[in-house]
Amino acid sequence: MQECGECTLCCTVLGVDELFKPPGEECRHLDNKKRCLDYEERPKTCKEFDCAWRLEFMVGDELRPDKIGVVVWARQWVAGYESVAQIHAMRKADFNKNIVKDLCTGFRRQGIAVVLVPSSGEDRLLLPPVPGT
Numbered sequence: 001m002q003e004c005g006e007c008t009l010c011c012t013v014l015g016v017d018e019l020f021k022p023p024g025e026e027c028r029h030l031d032n033k034k035r036c037l038d039y040e041e042r043p044k045t046c047k048e049f050d051c052a053w054r055l056e057f058m059v060g061d062e063l064r065p066d067k068i069g070v071v072v073w074a075r076q077w078v079a080g081y082e083s084v085a086q087i088h089a090m091r092k093a094d095f096n097k098n099i100v101k102d103l104c105t106g107f108r109r110q111g112i113a114v115v116l117v118p119s120s121g122e123d124r125l126l127l128p129p130v131p132g133t
Contacts, residue, residue, distance in 0.1 A: 012119075087114060
């Protein structure tokens with residue numbers, strides 16, 4: 001498993017209902033060094049978050065979430081699909097980066113559905129797996 005290092009993008013991009021934290025707002029539990037002050041007692045949403053980069057579904061430091069501007073949540077059984085990559089971004093424009101487009105294409109070719117989730121609250125977009133995969 002890869003270590004987060006300086007990346008804390010999930011602490012901003014993701015919404016955490018238990019903390020009444022909306023998507024796109026930095027978590028109040030981050031200290032001045034960008035580390036969680038309440039890590040051992042963090043909410044269920046945080047505990048259940050599976051970062052695709054940390055789990056090595058995306059290999060390489062250049063794909064670390066804070067470097068590409070998106071967080072990829074590896075999920076199962078979402079919208080009727082067994083394997084889903086939920087891609088969360090601060091800005092909708094982050095989905096148009098070539099590296100993010102390449103990730104989407106790669107996931108879909110592996111039979112993984114992709115859900116694009118902007119922090120702005122705009123509609124999510126579901127991209128089904130490429131047929132025949």
